[in-house]
Amino acid sequence: MDEDEVVEAVATEKNSIVDGRNKAESAASNTVAETAERQKKKQNFIVRTIWTLVMIAGFFALMFAGHVWMIALVALIQTLTFREVVQIASEPSLDKQLPFTKALNWYYLATTVFFLNGESVLYYFQNIVFVDKYFVTFAVHHRFISYCLYLMGFVFFVMSLQKGHYRFQFTQFCITHMTLLLVVGQAYFVIRNILNGMYWFFLPASLVITNDIFAYLCGMAFGRTPLTQLSPKKTVEGFIGAWFFTVLIGIGLSEILSRYQYMICPVTDLSANAFSGLHCVPNTVFVDHTYAIPQYLRNLLHRETFVARPIQLHTIILATFASLIAPFGGFFASGLKRTFHIKDFGNTIPGHGGITDRMDCQFLMGFFAFMYYDTFISDRHLTASVLLQQAVKQLTAEQQLELLAGLSRYLVVSERIPDTAFSCIENFIPEHLRSWDYLR
Known part of the structure; x- marks a missing residue:
């Protein structure tokens, strides 16, 4: 072996030693990174679990405390959701130059809440409002007052437009009004559900949560076919499997809830709670009804009739909506986040992200529940309070x-x-x- 070959062999050996050292360092670095990532996921899981239990305990505590506390909870959620959504397109540098942008957002929220919640007061407490001299003027002219308040904000917005910032200001204006429609407007109907009876708030919310849980479990177990590009982890198998289990659990849950008058009675006293109770003549959908079994099934089942509460049949429709339509509220929110290149709407709830990330399906479900109740369930008739309202106003x-x-x-x-x-x-x-x- 000549001198050149020796030098080359030594160089090769040195290179192999360096490569081995680099690989060892890289492997050690990867191991440290993987360990740190596992620790991060573990910590996030613990925080997420703790806050999940806290939210569940807080929710049931407020529900048992009374309807007024649940209304306050929905009002808080709608406010936090509004704040998160309108902030996704904000630009801090422009916000400082245009100080009235945020003020206008909150002004629009206040006028919308005044209009919608004023409607609820008039509808559910007519027997008080329309016989009180201090409230009657507000009651008769409420809609006009609300419209005038909105117009004041609209005029101020136009007057506040500044050259060079039109795109930002109009973007904020559009996002604010979209949020008022999709969040605050639908939250109003969720509050109406509470006043119609705790059942119409608790069951729809539970169906959405149940569907979300089983969509994850069924997707993990059977998921193969992607459902939508907006949420790559969602699968057709998880989507269908979640619907099946949501219907089953919804039927059982409706049977349990319909036994308690606190859950099914409309609000007549806002001071009532789960311990003082509510009493009413139950809506017929909560009373057992005998149904005839179709002729072709009688020989198979060896019976001619079966007994069930009509509400269980209605629950099948509510559960189907919660499984097949309400998730599109989540897909819409996912698309919005992708538009602005954000992972979560905020960090309001540790381990869960923002309020919007948890409530994106609930608003859509609550609105549907109200429309379904008002169309197919409500047994309201002409009442003295309705006549009184008409007499005062007309x-x-x-x-x-x-x-x-x-x-x-x-x-x-x-x-x-x-x-x-x-x-x-x-x-x-x-x-x-x-x-x-x-x-x-």
């Missing part, structure tokens, strides 16, 4: 006195009130109304 003062005179006379004739009571009322009725024959 009749003149003289027509209201005419109504009072006619109703008073009818109550006297039917012996519901004594003659002396009508004599007292008659003193306040104009002469030309007292002279009518039917009042004599």
Whole structure:
């Protein structure tokens, strides 16, 4: 072996030693990185689990505390969601130059809440609002007042437009109004669900959570076919499997919940809670009903009828919506996050991300639950409070006195009130109304 070969052999050996050292260092570095990643995932899992238990405990505590606390919870969630969504397109440098942008966002939120929640007050507490002299003006002119408040914000927005910032300002304006429609508007109907009965809030929310859990489990076990590019981890198998289990669990859950009047009774007293209870005549959908079995199944089942609560059949439809339609609220949110290149809407809930990341399907489900209840379940009829509202809002003062005179006379004739009571009322009725024959 000549001198050149020796030098080459030595160089090769040195290179192999260096390569081996680099590989060892790289392997050690990868091991450290993998260990750190495992520790991070473990820590995140622990935090996520703890906060999940905290949220579950807090939710049930508020639900048992009463309807007013659940309404406050929904109001808080809608506010936090609104803040997270409108912030995704914000630019701190421009926010400092345009200080009224954020103020306008919150002003629009306040006017929208005033309009929507005012409607709820008028609808559910007519017997109080329309007989109180301090509230009656607000009640009669509520919608006009709300519209005027909005117009003030609109005019201020136009006046605040600055050259060079039009794109940013109009982007914020559009996102704010989209959020008001899709979040605050739908949250209003969720609050209406609570007032219609805790059942109509708790069951739809539970169906969405159940579907989310089983979509994950079925996807892990059977998932093969991607469902949508917006959420690559979602699979067709998980989607269908979750629907099946959501329907089964929904039927069982509806059977349990329908046994408790606190869950099924509409709100008549906001001070009520799970311990003071509510009492009402249950809606017929919560009462057992006998159904005839189709002729071709009778020989197979060896019976002609079966007993079930109609609400269980309605729950199948609600569970189907929660499984097949409500998830698209989540897909919409995923698309929005991809548009702005963000992983989560925020970090409001440790280990879970933002409120919006957890509520994206719930708003859509709550809106559907209200529409379904109002169309197929509600048994409301013409009531004294409804008539009172119409009389206050649509009749003149003289027509209201005419109504009072006619109703008073009818109550006297039917012996519901004594003659002396009508004599007292008659003193306040104009002469030309007292002279009518039917009042004599």
